[in-house]
Amino acid sequence: MSLRYLDRLLVQPKSKDIDLARKEFILNILLLGCIFLAGIASVDVIINYFKLGSNFGGASPYAVVGFFLIFSSLLFASRLGYFQITAYVFITLLLIPNLVLSLKWGFMLPQALLMYSLIIVIAGILISSRAAFLSTFLIAVYLMVLSYLQSNDIILYDSSWLQGPFDFSDTIPAIVTLLVIATASWLFSREIEKALKRAWRSEAALKRQRDKLEITVERRTKQLKQAQVEKIEQLYRFAQFGRLASGLFHDLATPLTVVSLNLKRLNKNRDIGTQELSEAKVALERAVSGTRKLEEFIVAARKQIQKQEELKMFNLSYEINQAIQILEHRAKVSHVSIIFNYPSIPKVFGNPLKFNQLMTNLISNSIDSYDKMRKKSRPVEIKLQKLNNHLKLAVQDWGSGISKENLPKVFNPLFTTKNLERGTGIGLSICKDIVEKDLKGNINAESKIGLGTTFTIEFPIRKSEHER
Structure with missing residues (x-):
């Protein structure tokens, strides 16, 4: 039979509650100690x-063996799961003999006083701190009453132990009691330290779990936010296309009319001479030009609703011109003139579709700035210039302007000073997102009420995806 098996059989607690298991473990150790001492005493x-x-004057063999059997029974009851009842019986079993000792040998008997201390400590460990205070109070009351009765000779006691002589053997019970107190305190402290270590480990594990959860939640939140942004951008592109649709259809109708009229003219003049041939050639050229213009409008219109992540080298001036072209009819209706000179700017690496949408949003915003104004001159000027290895792009209008209070908020999502028919509060937020994420640059706005607004963008000239 191994020690591990005996430990599991006699000592290790069965309670699932951590606090009760700690108390049960200490009780089992104390009961085993009492059984050991009672066994030695019995022998x-x-x-x-x-x-x-007949000359034997010690304790009754029946009493000593009785204590051995009682402690063994208490350990058995504890192992059956009756830990709390066993703890109360064990403390009571320690208390009653001491009450008798104090009554017989006097309230000042040192061994009895040490045993009272042991009982108070064990009550605090096995039951609760309240039980320790209650037992202290009851023992104190008992000793005060007993001291009064014995001091006034109402109850007589045997004081022969005070007469001496004393020898070393008289200290053994006191030493054993002190060792039991120390052992009980050590066991309690040891179990508390174990509980604290378990708590620290649990706290550390919870912290790790919390950190992992925070990372997961943050990553998931970013994914959801990105998905929402993409959905909003898509809806915004459709809304913007809806606003541009009437102008697009008007501009598409013109080249279609040119193609149709010139094809009809060619159809009527099948048998033609030199003069008619020359006129037919001109008509054909107009038809071809009209189809090209039609193709350009279709490409420009497609960019307003298309979602494309292709990165490549593209011409900034060409994309700006396409954005102007798509807004040409709207500008005419608003009596706005869009001014853009085509500077010699090298091609850059990036997403041409995103840049086209950026320019469409900024120019559209500048056109809207004249809605509440009666100015005859309504220019929107676009400037693009190269500064060392950077590009500077400015879109300026002389419209209604933005107040100081609203200027810091213009790039916030869903912030707008326009009515619902004219603005959604998403356009400039998307512009900022495109500039920072796709162009790796920055955008800022300068404005004064009644004097107009300038949006300035600075971004590096990139030749490949790895350049920043």
Whole structure:
């Protein structure tokens, strides 16, 4: 039979509650100690009883063996799961003999006082701190009443132990009691330290779990936010296309009319001479030009609703011109003139579709700035210039302007000073997102009420995806 098996059989707690398991473990250790001491005492008393016979003056063998059996029964009850009842019985079993000792040998008996201390400590460990205070109060009351009665000779006690002489053997019970107190305190502290270490480990594990959860939640939130942004951008592109649709259809109708009229003219003049041939050639050229213009409008219109992540080298001036072209009819209706000179700017690496949408949003915003104004001159000027390895792009209008209070908010999502028919509060937010994420640059706005607004963008000239 191994020690591990005995430990599991006699000592290790069965309670699932951590606090009760700690108390059960200490009780089992104390009961085993009492069984061990009672067993030694029983053997010693029985040997001396038979050895000395009628001259034996020690404790009754029946009482000592009785204590051995009682402690063994308490351990058995504890192992069956009756830990709390066993704890109360164990403390009571320690208390009653001491009450009798104090009554017989006097309230100042040192061994009895030490045992009272042990009982108070064990009550605090096995039951609760409230039980320790309650037992202290009851023992104190008992000793005060007993001291009064014994001091006034109302209850007589045996004081022969005070007469001496004393020898070393008289200290053994006191030493054993002190060792038991120290052992109980050590066991309690040891179990508390174990509980604290478990708590620290649990806290550390919870912290790690919390950190992992925070990272997961943050990553998921970013994914959801990105998905929402993409959906909003898509809806905004459709809304913007809806606003541009009437102008697009008007501009598409013109080249279609040119193609149709010139094809009809060619159809009527099948048998033609030199003069008619020359006129037919001109008509054909107009038809071809009209189809090209039609193709350009279709490409420009497609960019307003298309979602494309292709990165490549593209011409900034060409994309700006396409954005102007798509807004040409709207500008005419608003009596706005869009001014853009085509500077010699090298091609850059990036997403041409995103840049086209950026320019469409900024120019559209500048056109809207004249809605509430009666100015005859309504220019929107676009400037693009190269500064070392950077490009500077400015879109300027002389419209209604933005107040100081609203200027810091213009790039916030869903912020707008326009009515619902004219603005959604998403356009400039998308512009900022495109500039920072796709162009790796920055955008800022300068404005004064009644004097107009300038949006300035600065971004590096990139030749490949890895350049920043």
